[in-house]
Amino acid sequence: MKQFQYVRAASQQDALAAIAKPGTKIIAGGTNLVDLMKRGVTAPDKLVDITHLPLKGIAATKTGLHIGTLALNSVVSENSLVLAKQPLLAMALKAGASPQLRNMATVGGNMMQRTRCSYFYDTTMPCNKREPGTGCGAMEGYNRMHAIFGASGQCIAVHPSDMCVGLAALDAVVIVTGKKGERRIPMTEFHRLPGDHPENDNHLAPGELIIGVEIPDNNFAKNSYYLKVRDRQSYAFALVSVAAALDISGGLIKQARLAMGGVAHKPWRLFEAEKSLIGKPATEDSFKNAAQIAMQGAKAYEYNAFKLRLAPASITEALKHAAGAV
Amino acid sequence: METKTSYGDIPGLKRVDGHLKVTGSIRYAAEHPSPGLVYGAIVSSTIAKGAIAAVDSKAAESSPGVVAVISYQNAIKVPGYGEHDLKTFNENKIYFNGQPIALVIANTFERAKYAASLVKVKYNNEAHQTSLDANLQNTYKPFGDDSDYHRGEANAYQNAPVKIEAEYHTPIHVHNAMEPFAVTAFWDGDKVTVYTKAQAIKSMQHDIMTMFKLPVENVQVYSKVIGGAFGSGSPLWPYAKAALIGAKMTGKPVKVVIDREQMFTMVGYRSPAMQKIGMGASADGKLIGITHEATGETATYQQFGEGITDTTKFLYECPNVDTHYKLTRLDLSVPTYTRGPGETTGVFALESAIDELAHAINMDPIEFRKKNYAERDPEENLPWSSKYLDECYTQGAAHFGWDKRQQKPGSVMQDGWMVGYGLGCGAYGAGRAPCTVHAKLGANGMLLLQSASADMGPGTATVMVKIASEIIDIPVENISFELGSSALPNAPGEYGSITTSSVGSAVYDACTALKEKFNQVTGTASDKPDYVKILNDHNLPFIEVTHSSARSEEANKYSAHAYVAHFVEAHVHPATGEVKIKKVVSAVDGGKIINPITARSQIIGGVVWGIGMSLMEEGVLDHRYGKYVNSNLGDYHLATHADVPQVEVVFIDKKDPVTNPMGSKGIGEVAIVGFAAAVANAVFNATGKRVRDLPITPDKIV
């Protein structure tokens, strides 16, 4: 790892001033950044430790739930407000990483984590995300874990987070701050598709800092589920994951939320599939129909064609669980 | 100190080094502090074939704390490299991606590691081949005529009333012991002291002597504890040679620890294999013929071959058997012994095929196996030393509840999961090698036993203390067993399931001889001499013996193996294709079990390896670069807690009259053999889907 300077930010303003300088990165949990620095994927000149900023709180607001950017993944997953109001988020968090990593990782850091694509991590391989213009190693390579939605000719990596899939389904809003003040970005628009600039994972502008996330109140607590399919039963990234939330009244679906992980460069919200469920009975037929709609536009590569079968099956399964039918 | 435990009620002697391990105070290879210690970081090749044109080490050399950068450009000439050695730092050729090509030595770990990233290498590339699948036609017979075996007619299965033909594929498996390989070495003139992990300490010492043309007294190797090895810990690997060269050139104690990525390319792996089995039987289930072909891979610079087809020759009574073993040479590092080497790979295919044929005949898989039970070794035409595989079937089935198995696949659903039962059996040779033990009983009542054995986890010293205590009949607290130094009397390496049989026999014999010596002093023939009194009465500080033991001539008249029958209940999700192992019963014929508590752990360990092999382990190469794309523990999945249920181990526990004086048969290797087939067979029973290509990941089910 390259030597770097370390400073501890005493206030939000300090942190913003520091990250305005090139070569400076924020560190909080460090569970991904330290890993990337060890492998030489990133080599900042300076790290700004923000873990002492007062951004850890979890509180109910008039319209929803606010979670500070520095709240630990483990803390959020066990918080009584989260469990009562947004159990889907708790489920998604518990499906990710390991207890030790969840004790270190923060909400903001989870959003900012990079893809786990092998070609991105291996500095001897081509990767447009790590080094624009070098090509995509995965496109013609081992792409079993890769995207089936929204990929570009430059990059077919997926975002690895579980938490963000849950947040995307729950209409969460990311609150960021910068020199121009605060702005709010819907979770579904926080991460971006790779397009011609896969080096950019998200729409956070240079010099901006995530300060928290808000989840609007909803009626999904009773009928939500996070399904994660992986190669071992814990401590592995998703082949496919599904966040499903239903508002069911009199056997009919009033509202539905669906998002997938492991399939795109961002948490993949399934708006059309959600629409198809409204007013329908909460039955397997409705779910299968929604799953079919969700798969429109999917495209597989040499090693991930199974996702074209696994993804719709997982959507149906997650909806069955959410509806309490399993 | 016989102990009973409340959970599982497992008797036996608790590990004599357990206290050191649970307190973190035992020292592994990288944990020996040394004044003036410097750290070495290995630079690996980034191409698969060709030659180094130039190494630019300027930036690394001027990086803070760097002591030396060593490569073929400036390394000392190693006098004793052999023809098939990778001539680390003495040639510029590249044989595989991830080959050690330079060593950066600095005064801290962080500085060495960073400076290593600054070494720039220019290559002259050549086209490489790293795919077994693409080179199945480009093979040779590794053992000449012995690569093939015939009994009766070749391909006789083809004319059988019921037959199956199938291809099975197993991927690269990487040992991935938790402890990264490490060497701490320092030279004093022409003498070198090395701390490392060595399954075979005497052969490690010999390899270092050969490398530097040194006499035996100049090479001292210590390997007091090993953080797992599973077959990877025997050779003097190139990274270790790099450390020895680095220590010699700098004159400082050098510590080299390879990282997890380097564990994939520098310390061996299990060869992948493509296997074809044809198997035929009569309509009532008598085997008529088995044809088993296997192709594996090796390196261009060195051959490693293994007995993939060996078990097929003797596990069942069958008049016509032909087997064929081939290798292809690829631009990869050399494979090596990996838990249950050969057998693990071959028996996955054999025991899957047995299940396929039993299904084709519509016969219960246990009945089918019993019907073709080999009462003597059909390959060697010898009687078994002992064989209780039939009792493994019976007792295992009873403990497991095999009678609830449905013959028709896909018949059982439980909580939305498809449920299946599977059986896979295995055998592994019960060998024994010569061993010498020094035993010394002092006037303080303490017995010290010494032999250059190793312990990579099974509990070598614990078992030796137990054996000694039963002969000498003094409390186990008064006995210690010293291993892990090349200065100790000769012992074989800890591999091939021979340690208890070899070292244990020598301990048994040495202790018997020691007792005899006490009796000689008193002129009596006591079963339990009062050792301390005798020493005091005769004014002796101690009595000692050095005793060598080996396999008896009589043993050559028998064929000796340990056996296992693994019973598995698998649950398969119909939508997501996930497979969960819900129940395991492993019934084991390991002769007389010396220490049940540690023996049980060995079997469980094999089962956990088997769960990994069957469901998730796979080393993946991108053949364009000849490089691993999952050389880390996040992408190469080892089974973790959530994947492993309680495992019931049933020991038949009957003495083998031939193998050794204790009547034991080694069990470390057999523990994994056959398990992957049991899982594949259970998945078939659950779903009707036959997966012949490991691992059985969700994508292969949906």
Place this chain on the structure above:
Amino acid sequence: MEDKNANFVSGAPGEEPEIDLGPKDNSRRTFLKQSALITAVALAPAPAVKAAEMHFDERVAEAFEKMPLKMEVNGVAKSLMVEPRSTLLDILREQLDLTGTKKGCDYGQCGACTVHVDGHRVNACLTLGIMVNGKKVTTIEGLAKGEVLHPMQEAFLKHDGFQCGYCTPGQIMSAVACIREGHANTEMEIREYMSGNICRCGAYPNIVNAIQEVKGGGFVV
């Protein structure tokens, strides 16, 4: 240089403010090194130049690269100078000779390095040592009370919860945390909440039994 920013505090509050070499710290170091070289050439005969240069470079590097780290390890106050890039794991193993905490993967993928920081289990391999400033670290060496083993250590011995022993310290630290967190209520829950600790020897069922016994035995962990 612009960032003698009073709002920035390096190390613990009350420590010395940071020394900022600026974004081009490499050129600064090169400059210092060149200065040293010139001085050395002026003062010493040629063969000594390299050694003198390196020696001075070392001192320069140390002054600018190391930072004070104060932490409590197993109840003992430690005051060190560390490079910011040094992980807690490497500091424990290489500087404090507390080798009970193991390096298995170095990327947070195996759990062998599990320690408690302020009572919570974390992966020491992904924890920068400097970020532990002012905190309390407990390693496997700090679990027993003198000669008296922690109940979890006793349970691992009793249930044979290990073979090679290399992942064992991490397993034990994780197991203790698993109970303290309240995640040891059922066998399934234990398995899920212990899944961040890989054991290649495969002692999992024995480890789960050990945890169940400690949990069921009402021991204070």
